[in-house]
Amino acid sequence: MPIRTNRGRTAVYRRLWGWPLRSPRHLMGTLVFLAILVTALGVVLPKVVGKPQAKASPTTGTTTSVTATPSGLAAPVPTSNLPTRLATPLATPTPTTPNGDAIRVAKAWAAAWVNHPAGITSEQWLAQLKPLTTEEYLPVMSTVDPANIPATKVTGEPVPGTSYPKSLQVTIPTDGPKLAITVVSTNAGWRVADYDQAS
Template sequence: MPIRTNRGRAAVYRKLWGWPMRSPRHLIISACVALIFITAAGIVIPKLTGKADRAAAESTRSNVRPTPVTRLSTPGAAPAPTAAPTSLPTRLTSPPPPPSSAPAAPQALDTATRWAHAWVDHPEGTSVEQWLNRLRPHTTEEYLAVMAKVDPANVPATKVTGPPVAKLSFEKSVEAEVPTDGGVLRITVIRTDQGWRVANYERGD
């Protein structure tokens, strides 16, 4: 007969909850039932959830299709090996060899002598332009522009006192010393397309 009142339901619930406490035997039986229920739940629930996860994974794998890889190769030919990166050797640029010495060219020494004679030729009243015109045939154009800044009145020498002496001699340049009454001139003569020309000078003692 169904229980129709709340009071009756409460009485039934009290009997159920109080049954394990009536005796030690009831308590042990209740504990064993609870343990069996918990163990069964621990086994059944993971299996159920594991099946659901595997089903979802299988569904995902079935929907994902692998992308085909196209490989172009010649029939019967072995696959080409992958070329390893190569490092180019560092190119070492050796310095140019020093110029080899050579006997002094007579034309170079002659140019040094002629230039020295023009350099000491500056009588009183000589203008810079007149002095440069005497030096021009024996001087490079670049060095003639440097000589234009020199006042011939400041040149201490008035005459050449001896022959030129080659101190350094190469195939395309000669350094010679020319003695004057105002000291020694150290003259550098180089070979150009126009012949041997003076490219520099220094005054010595």
Template sequence: MPIRTNRGRTAVYRRLWGWPLRSPRHLVGTLVVLAVVLTALGILLPKAIGKPGQTANGPGASATATSRPGVAAPVTVTSTLPPRLTSVPPPSSAPPDQDGVRVAKEWVTAWANHPDGMTTEQWLNGLRPYTTEEYLATELTTVDLARIPATKVIGEPQVVTSLAGSMEVDVQTDRPKVRVTLTKTNPGWRVTKFTQAG
């Protein structure tokens, strides 16, 4: 039976709007249903309206204006969006910076210099001028000097990769070959990582 009085309608409206506040379960259920509805609208509305940038001729199509003799041609303004990049281009290589090569050799020389009786603090002080503070504090403080097999550098550094702001250099010692990764910082080239081969 239809509601015929304003008083009856108000009671029905109050009951509908008050339902979510009756219990926490009602409130959570209402929020879940509302989230589902909003998500569905967010997915379906762009498909129904169409993507921006599409014209009647298709996406990225350029419009052409036709004119009849004696009638001014309409002015058509079109814009084409640049193509979307699908992959990041590789960084461009740069010629090796000799300062970086020098720092790599001096770092490996200081790394291999650990005579008997040298403390870890003394060894770290020898590496400090060539190493980033972060790498020195987080990685090199835990190095056991007795486990460093090399004692001196015996070869010239060989540049493996060279970019504008970083490079990798191999330095041959009397034991393993050491690969040093350097980064160009405000004070100059500094070592951020090293690995030993063999």
């Protein structure tokens, strides 16, 4: 076992590292000294390294300018030329007179919806509805099993409901439940975008 003496480099290191642990006063003095050292480095290093240059962000269209804070540190301040509010408020659609083409599409769609003779496949039934249905609503309709549809014929004329320039609600009676059909104006013309059983 080596003999420890008070001489040599190891003894000096041992005395330096052991000094803060000799008493609570030494420990507090060491912590205060380290806090002052870290703070001084935080103030001095940015001045030595230099200030960052202002850059333009190519992806967001914003620029970053650099301003000096009271402590002398450079702080980036983001600026933007994008508007913070809508230039014009969104307009609320106003009710209009029901469109005759929209009513005809709703009636034809209801006639195709109730047309499901025994043995018809889901693909054949969906093919009848496809020309009258929006592309977005076709995947929803593909989940319907025509054998579960309780109606077999349309029993009355369409009754227009809420009408806007680009959409119309139509109720159509059948020998099963009444159909509440939503028809919307698309690039391809009026198409059914939704339906439900009316009360």
